[in-house]
Amino acid sequence: MSPLVTYTRQPWAENYSEIIDVRSPSEFIEDHIPGAINLPVLNDAERAEVGTIYKQVCPFTARKIGAALVSRNIYQHLSQHFAAKDKDYRPLIYCWRGGQRSGSMALVLTQIGWRVTVIDGGYKTYRAYVRQQLENLPEKFTYRMLCGLTGSGKTYILDKIGQRDAQVLDLESLANHRGSLLGGELQGNLSYQPSQKYFETLLLQKLQSFAPHQPVWIESESSKIGRVYLPQSLWNKMRQASCVEIQLPIAARVQFLLQEYTHLVAHPDILKQKLEKLKYRCGWEKLSQWYQFIDTGAWETLVQDLLDCYYDPIYKRSIKSYFNKAERVLHISDFSDSSIDALLDSLLPNYVSLK
Structure with missing residues (x-):
């Protein structure tokens, strides 16, 4: 006798051989459970076709074609993915609402003899869990804010700090953005x-890896990083956190930024497009001057002028408005190993991980 399909509304409470998302590729890309693989039972074009027939022709015809x-x-x-699975294979399957798409896959796999679990309510159950967790979980941690002007190497x-086994929440890494006008990572000519939704999934996954009894180090950010927003609960905790400010000479900051943004130096046309967005704030005359610096390869002059005229004033206003005054100010002369090690020794004296 074939096993029955099991349903759960708490898929995170158990372990499975594999998590299978049977939604279309575009749905999967937008967001999915961490570790899930995509085995769509309808691809994007097929899903659109069936949906159109359902609305414009006949639901019964749509169901036949869909089946x-x-x-x-x-x-x-x-014949491909499941061919090598043994009899003890135990997958978790979900679709959008836990309905026909996941049910179709689950029915076939249980007929083979595998123990299959389907998320009751599908992805929507998981998404509700993420939202609820992000309302409460950030409150459980103590945060240490790392502040400093642009180019301070935060x-x-x-x-x-993370390499010393301290807890670090790198929001820019999760958002794949460096948190400024020039911060998008290039993929061809796009950021x-x-x-x-997936940013929130990644954020929750990271927060769940932390121990509440240890502080979480985090960089001072605005509530928006590129196109994604921080949950309000986390943003509120960040604004209440104690701050450590890093200071170093502007020449060192310029050199650091030139090393970090080589992709923009290599694509001056893209850099000009990004800087054009500052015309409303800095004026056409200043923008033309920056363009001239780019055309002549005066990169150090360009970066220092951007810091003086735009980034530093913006950052100072932001810090004053949103974050507590720095409890400590630490000075370094450069980004040499000795300078960084001395800084870390000051930030993390006698640090011992208790995880």
């Missing part, structure tokens, strides 16, 4: 960031 497409796609997955220092 044929689903059967064909499940056959492909059976993200770099944050990474070094790629996760969707708001």
Whole structure:
């Protein structure tokens, strides 16, 4: 006798051989459970086709066509992905609402003899869990804010703090954005960031890895990083946190930024497009001057002028408005190993991880 399908509304409470998202590729890309793989029973074009027929022609016709497409796609997955699975294989399956798409895959797999669990309510159950967790979980931690003007190496220092086994929440890494006008990571000529939903999924996954009895180091950010927003609960805790400010000479900051943003130096046209967005704030005359610096390769002059005229004033106003005054100010002369080690020794004296 074939086993029955099991349903759960708490998939995170158990372990499974594999988590399978049977939604279309575009749905999967927008957001999915961490560790899930995508085995769609309808791809994006097929889903659109069935939906159109359902609304414009006849629901019964749509279900027949949909069933044929689903059967064909499940056959492909059976002959490829599932072919080598042993009898103890135990997958977790979900679709959008936990309905027909996940049910179709689950029915076939249980007929083979595998123990299959389906998320009751599908992805929507998981999404509700993420939202609820992000309302409450950030409140459980004590945060230490790392502040400093643009080019102070906050993200770099944050990474070094993490290498000493301290707890670090790198929001720019999760958002795939460096938190400024020039901060998008280049993918061809575009900046790629996760969707708001997937950013929240990644953020929750990271927060769940932390121990509440240890502080969490985090860089001073605005409530928006590129195109994604921080949960209000986390933003409120960040604004209440104690701050440590990093200071170093502007020449060192300029050199650091030139090393960090080589992708923009290599693509001057893209850099000009990004800087054009500052015309409303800095004026056409200043923008033309920056363009001239780019055309002549005067990179150090360009970076220092951007810091003096735009980034430093913006950052100072932001820090004053949103974050507590720095409890400590630490000075370093450069980003040499000796300077960074001395800084970390001051930030993390006798640090011992208790995880």
